[in-house]
Amino acid sequence: MAEVCLALAMIGLTAYAVLGGADLGAGFWDLTAGGAHRGGRVRGLIQRSMSPVWEANHVWLIFVLVVLWTAFPVFFGSVMSTLYVPLFGAALGIIFRGVAFAVRGQAATIAEARVVGAVFALSSVIVPFCMGAAIGGIAAGEVPEGNALGPPLDSWLNPTSILVGVLAVATGAYVSAVYLAADAVRADLPDLVEAFRRRALGAGVVAGALAIGGLFVVRAEARDLFDGLTSGGGLVAVLASAAFGIVTMGLVWTRRMAPARWTAAGAVACVVLGWAFAQSPDLLPGSLTLDEAAADDATLAALLIAVGAGLLVLVPSLVLLYRLVLRGTLDQRFEPLDQRYRPITAGDHPQEPRP
Amino acid sequence: MSAFLLAAAEVTGRLGEPAQEHLLWARELQAMSLAFHIPLVCFGIAFPAIVLFMEGLHLRTGDPTYKALAKRWSKVMLILFAVGVVTGTILSFEFGLLWPNFMATFGDVFGIAFALEGVSFFLEAIFIAIYVYGWDRLPRRAHLLTGVPIVITGVTGSLMVISVNGWMNNPVGFDVVNGDVVNIRPWEALFNSYFWHELVHMYAAGYMVAGFTVAGVYAFAWLRGRRTRYVRVGMVVPLTVACLVAPVQVVLGDWAGREVAEVQPVKLATFEGLPRTQSGAPFHILGWYDESDEEVKGAIAIPDLLSILAFHDPDATVQGLTSVPPDDRPGPVNVVRYAFQTMIGIGTLLALVGVFYAVVWWRRRRLPRSPWFYRLVVAAGPLAGIALIAGWITTEVGRQPWIVYGVMRVEDAVTDAGGLPVAFFVALAVYLTLAATVVWLLRRLARRPPDVEVGVPVEAA
Ligand code: HDD
Ligand code: HEM
Numbered sequence A: 001m002a003e004v005c006l007a008l009a010m011i012g013l014t015a016y017a018v019l020g021g022a023d024l025g026a027g028f029w030d031l032t033a034g035g036a037h038r039g040g041r042v043r044g045l046i047q048r049s050m051s052p053v054w055e056a057n058h059v060w061l062i063f064v065l066v067v068l069w070t071a072f073p074v075f076f077g078s079v080m081s082t083l084y085v086p087l088f089g090a091a092l093g094i095i096f097r098g099v100a101f102a103v104r105g106q107a108a109t110i111a112e113a114r115v116v117g118a119v120f121a122l123s124s125v126i127v128p129f130c131m132g133a134a135i136g137g138i139a140a141g142e143v144p145e146g147n148a149l150g151p152p153l154d155s156w157l158n159p160t161s162i163l164v165g166v167l168a169v170a171t172g173a174y175v176s177a178v179y180l181a182a183d184a185v186r187a188d189l190p191d192l193v194e195a196f197r198r199r200a201l202g203a204g205v206v207a208g209a210l211a212i213g214g215l216f217v218v219r220a221e222a223r224d225l226f227d228g229l230t231s232g233g234g235l236v237a238v239l240a241s242a243a244f245g246i247v248t249m250g251l252v253w254t255r256r257m258a259p260a261r262w263t264a265a266g267a268v269a270c271v272v273l274g275w276a277f278a279q280s281p282d283l284l285p286g287s288l289t290l291d292e293a294a295a296d297d298a299t300l301a302a303l304l305i306a307v308g309a310g311l312l313v314l315v316p317s318l319v320l321l322y323r324l325v326l327r328g329t330l331d332q333r334f335e336p337l338d339q340r341y342r343p344i345t346a347g348d349h350p351q352e353p354r355p
Numbered sequence B: 001m002s003a004f005l006l007a008a009a010e011v012t013g014r015l016g017e018p019a020q021e022h023l024l025w026a027r028e029l030q031a032m033s034l035a036f037h038i039p040l041v042c043f044g045i046a047f048p049a050i051v052l053f054m055e056g057l058h059l060r061t062g063d064p065t066y067k068a069l070a071k072r073w074s075k076v077m078l079i080l081f082a083v084g085v086v087t088g089t090i091l092s093f094e095f096g097l098l099w100p101n102f103m104a105t106f107g108d109v110f111g112i113a114f115a116l117e118g119v120s121f122f123l124e125a126i127f128i129a130i131y132v133y134g135w136d137r138l139p140r141r142a143h144l145l146t147g148v149p150i151v152i153t154g155v156t157g158s159l160m161v162i163s164v165n166g167w168m169n170n171p172v173g174f175d176v177v178n179g180d181v182v183n184i185r186p187w188e189a190l191f192n193s194y195f196w197h198e199l200v201h202m203y204a205a206g207y208m209v210a211g212f213t214v215a216g217v218y219a220f221a222w223l224r225g226r227r228t229r230y231v232r233v234g235m236v237v238p239l240t241v242a243c244l245v246a247p248v249q250v251v252l253g254d255w256a257g258r259e260v261a262e263v264q265p266v267k268l269a270t271f272e273g274l275p276r277t278q279s280g281a282p283f284h285i286l287g288w289y290d291e292s293d294e295e296v297k298g299a300i301a302i303p304d305l306l307s308i309l310a311f312h313d314p315d316a317t318v319q320g321l322t323s324v325p326p327d328d329r330p331g332p333v334n335v336v337r338y339a340f341q342t343m344i345g346i347g348t349l350l351a352l353v354g355v356f357y358a359v360v361w362w363r364r365r366r367l368p369r370s371p372w373f374y375r376l377v378v379a380a381g382p383l384a385g386i387a388l389i390a391g392w393i394t395t396e397v398g399r400q401p402w403i404v405y406g407v408m409r410v411e412d413a414v415t416d417a418g419g420l421p422v423a424f425f426v427a428l429a430v431y432l433t434l435a436a437t438v439v440w441l442l443r444r445l446a447r448r449p450p451d452v453e454v455g456v457p458v459e460a461a
């Protein structure tokens, strides 16, 4: 049962990495979109695409935390107390990001829009980096079991951690560009399709290069992790991820954005899976195995029942949301967010109800 | 007596005993984050139902005023929900960051509640998005229906969180053997019978805070002479809700007090500053509790009232603070006492406001005319918010020195990580910025003429 609970956490993490990561990646493109005028259309598409879904995407993170602390309480306590610096940083980034995003559509003047946009974009980079660095710290075996027993800085400022942090930013940007390109297709904005297609290809190359180069870093710095990634299930997952990545690039290259969404998600899922294989059977490499960390059977069973029952209502609801989104029912009108003065009535366009 | 006197079963936790010199900072940080999250949550609890009611009125009458209000409010709801989500996420981080030993030791006991809560929030996030972005894009009835899950998940979400808090105050569902937590029964912990009064009382508080705050905004406009139908409707609906709940809240508070008297007698003694166990215990208003002399000084004493409040019997025996060793008494007695008295004072005042409003309406079929009434309504929102925080301070600080009542102390639960004072001030700065931003955002929203929501003029007098 411990394995099933771990799988739940992994599924949640994958969903967060893919969906939340795509939202965070959008922040990266916002940051790099260029000056107020030039970046206006890119920013407008980001605003429009993310508005209805970002909160639901974010809740995956809460799901992961909750499953971890219920099923693996000692693991949770050890990780949180040792990796407190990046995790506190991620938490602050999450606040800033959510609020700045909510505010951004309301900014009326260029000065306001600049400040809010910068906060949104910067925190979008900080959050994945901090989360990635924390995961890298766990994977590299820097977190011992116990109350804040690991080093507060070295546990996440080591080469492996930094690598995973940067990789998280890059993958988020990559997935996000693919999704935004697909959204631009739906919104009938060919110039933005091209803009994000180029970004997707660029980010895909960078993420791929980082992943391959990173293997050498991991080999030098965290030998156990490397061995796990290059043998057995770990190797299969890594290869599958690479394959998904290449297929995605091909689809983007040939402008087939809708299926590229799925293969991009597959590539990320395989990375998470590879990590799980590489570390198994340890949760905290070198100090805590999955079985030692797992809660009592009664708790694990209760968790599975609770989550299972929850999924029965959750899955149809999520399907409904994404169906409405992908059909364009919830779409707002596209407006470039070019940070000129916006009249205070902007964004309100009553329409006739659709039949 | 309760588990409390069986406190031989104390645990220090699976991660060992921390040596944290900054315990107080951790507590203050936790308290600050909660105090920021909870008022937002009130809108999550109460606002969806009020908004749906408005939309329902619009569907029945076709009047665009109702729709303008419902649509405008749904945007406010979305903003507050967004801030609620991020501050709530911070809380879940903080449970681990500040109290890793608590999570490591008891995460598996109460985790189910949070798992179910997570499902609730998920559904809430999904349907709130559909609801707000679906205005004028979904068929009218379908749109109203997509609001119903928001109302339901508002209930279930708070039910689960508060069940955890009830469990922390009255822990069940596990056994302690030689300092180890074993034999965990998560469903028993989830349905610990203690949280019902907390849930209902908190729920009513949510309706009071949200109702009075929203009504206050329109009462302010009303006082400044904007006497349009839009302003009037925007004021009357939430005000009526809040005024109906306010008197009920006093009864619910009394119920809460009696539950505390039974399960956490030392906490009750702290509410009042009652030093020694006695029958026919008095209630002291104002004054302060002197820890060295162990008595309340400078207060107005009302004989027998505490016994009546706690047990509905003037001669009942009430357990005093000195019935347990000093180490087991809640730290700052006066903080708890004043928080408790603030809550009761405000609760009584708001109940009177509610009764007055109801009587005027019932006898004269109109709104009160005195500007003083509207000034009170403007003040009532913030007052209800203060009562809310005061109530939580009563509950949480009154639970000290225990994080899990009678089983685990806060000093054993805390993290061994450094930097807590730094974290506190960083978080303080962030929360202040956040508060300022939310206010700015809501004012910006309020400045738009309501016509833009429906495309026709609605603000005719
Ligand atoms: C608008 C807010 C509000 C108002 C007007 C009142 N309360 Fe309250 N009270 C709360 C908001 C609140 C709360 C914040 O919601 C608490 C904190 C924990 C809880 O369950 O509810 C609470 C807790 C709380 C507790 C402690 C429960 C526990 O520790 O388990 C008691 C004894 C009372 N209240 C009693 C009263 C009385 C006698 C009131 C009336 C005069 C009253 N409250 C008005
Ligand atoms: C799921 C429900 C809750 C949990 C798990 C929880 C958890 C905690 C924890 C871990 C602490 C720190 C330890 C301590 O000082 O006791 C704490 C303290 C506190 N909590 Fe709660 N809490 C819950 C509900 C609430 C709510 C709804 C409020 C409302 C604002 C609240 C207000 C406080 C306050 C004011 C403190 C500080 C106490 C002090 O300064 O000593 N709590 N809570």
Ligand code: HEM
Residues within 6 Å of the ligand: A062, B034, B037, B038, B040, B041, B042, B043, B044, B045, B080, B081, B082, B084, B085, B086, B087, B088, B089, B090, B091, B092, B093, B114, B120, B121, B124, B153, B154, B155, B156, B157, B158, B159, B161, B162, B165
């Ligand atoms: C695990 C950490 C927590 C997370 C992730 C979290 C998250 C959230 C979210 C997303 C909401 C919905 C916001 C809204 O409706 O405005 C919410 C509501 C609520 N939260 Fe928190 N919160 C957490 C901890 C707490 C704590 C400690 C309390 C204290 C009792 C609390 C009490 C509530 C209540 C009563 C609601 C209202 C129920 C609802 O609207 O669904 N939460 N929380």
